[in-house]
Amino acid sequence: MTKPVRVRFAPSPTGYPHVGNIRTALFNWLFARHSSGRFVVRIEDTDVTRKVEGALEVILSGLKWLGLDWDEGPGVGGDYGPYFQSQRLSLYREAAERLIRQGNAYCCYCSSQRLKEMREEQARRKQPPGYDRRCRDLSEAERVQKEAKGITPVVRFKTPFEGRTRFNDLIWGEVVFEHGTIDDLVLLKSDGYPTYHLANVVDDHLMEISHVLRAEEWLSSTPRHLLMYQALGFEPPQFAHLPMILGADRAKLSKRHGSVSITEYREQGYLPETMVNFLALLGWSLDDKAEIFSLAELVANFSLERVSRTGAIFNRDKLNWMNGAYIRSLSLDDFTRRTLPFLENGLPAGVRRPLSIDYIGQVMPLIQERARTLAEVPELTAFFFTDELDYEPGLLIVKKMDRESSVQALEAVRQRLSPLQAFDTVSLEAVLRPLAAELELKTGQLFGTLRVAVTGRTVAPPLFETMSVLGKERSLERVGAALDKLRSL
RNA sequence: GCCCCCAUCGUCUAGAGGCCGAGGACACCGGCCUUUCAAGCCGGUAACAGGGAGUCGAUUUCCCGUGGGGGCACCA
Secondary structure, three states: OOOOOEEEEOOOOOOOOEHHHHHHHHHHHHHHHHOOOEEEEOEOOOOHHHOOOOHHHHHHHHHHHHOOOOOEEOOOEOOOOOOEHHHOHHHHHHHHHHHHHOOOEEEEOOOHHHHHHHHHHHHHOOOOOOOOOOOOOOOHHHHHHHHHOOOOOEEEEOOOOOOEEEEEEOOOEEEEEEHHHOOOOEEEOOOOOEOHHHHHHHHHHHOOOOEEEEEHHHHHHHHHHHHHHHHHOOOOOEEEEEOOEEOOOOOEOOHHHOOOEHHHHHHOOOOHHHHHHHHHOOOEOOOOOOOOOOHHHHHHHOOHHHEOOOOEEOOHHHHHHHHHHHHHHOOHHHHHHHHHHHHHHHOOOOOOOOOOHHHHHHHHHHHOOOOOOHHHHHHHHHHHHOOOOOOOHHHHOOOOOOHHHHHHHHHHHHHHHOOOOOOOHHHHHHHHHHHHHHOOOOHHHHHHHHHHHHHOOOOOOOHHHHHHHHOHHHHHHHHHHHHHHHHOO
């Protein structure tokens, strides 16, 4: 009989949620949901010195944003709590003490100064760094003496000198490590907090975690963990190490590569469904065709067998494309609703607030298929909201035209449009297209000039739609302003 | 330095001995559509790093090398 699937995402509140961490969370979540298992969030707050205030909240809100809900953990509780390691200190201490009693661990009194010098010396001699085990076989008398000096020891694991540990990683297959290459790692720090290694093993066991899905960077510490499971008499979970997410230079994705926090993508106007889909495809694929997956489709199709072993570069171009595709697939209402906060934030301060929902509703259809991120919508649509257009007058003179012909064209436009009753796209086209012919201009010339007059830019949404949304009065005002600019040239 | 791992277009990847003179997607380049830009449609450029072994036959198996990554903290 197989044990029920229980997986966990175990972030450390030492910084904002890196997309790599989020990808790990996503895969854990997908695996749990696919196998009707439980997804646990456990907070690994054992590094007091690196703790970042507010990071926890950001991590959790990031998960919520993406739709990754958890069955046990912060805010929801569960039968295996507490879910903060800082509240489980006695459990780790007990485990460490037991290991000492059993002869699997020992107190180490070496100062961090000595350890540092030792590592430097090892580096100088081009030897692999590692603890030299000076305290491994201290006599009782020596220990008493050290204690008398007031030194608070750390607890180290007694890694066997001989033998090897092999395990079958669900993604990497069989992996073997010689014990001789593993030093005596610290289990309990001198401040009484456990290291990741100890806390992880103890908690994964106590929380009955069945599968550990974590990044590849943990692969080489897995044998240490296995050794600890063995010493503690715990049955280890199954391990699956996920490929790394890389920067453009193929190194582990980090700050210097630009945006790495999921919150930055949120702020930059990427949709959660884009991030989920994109991250899922970094290291996992279904077949040789499918690119766009909803969360539900991912749940239905996810499997570890289809996770690759190769690190994947985070490709911003593809992310942008995908976000554009998702934006286009949104209903107009949904698109508008999601864009609203970005408009509130991004439109020039001079634009009167509150923004008119009705007016925005008219603008949004013109921009939806052109936006790649929500954050660029304000920039793309600013001319709809501002009264004064600030642009280079020269832009009004398009290809094969000069100042005179441009003035003429805009004057003609003004004359023909002034008496218009209906200012809809059909009426506008019915007037302006013939006008171009009449003026012996290509439509591109007339419309190009007019586009600049009305929007202040050469690239904009379709002209007639734009003018229709702006309305007759404002459109003609802008034509007038353009004429002034041209004449002052 | 030591240990572990990885290796198909620029990027994400499909490919589990003949279906591959290698497929899809992004990006890029053409073309169509078109009032600009997008979107859409059509087409194109572009990869199995190298060397052995084994096989009737290797992108696909094994070995060697090469390149890359990860780890080696009282950080996770």
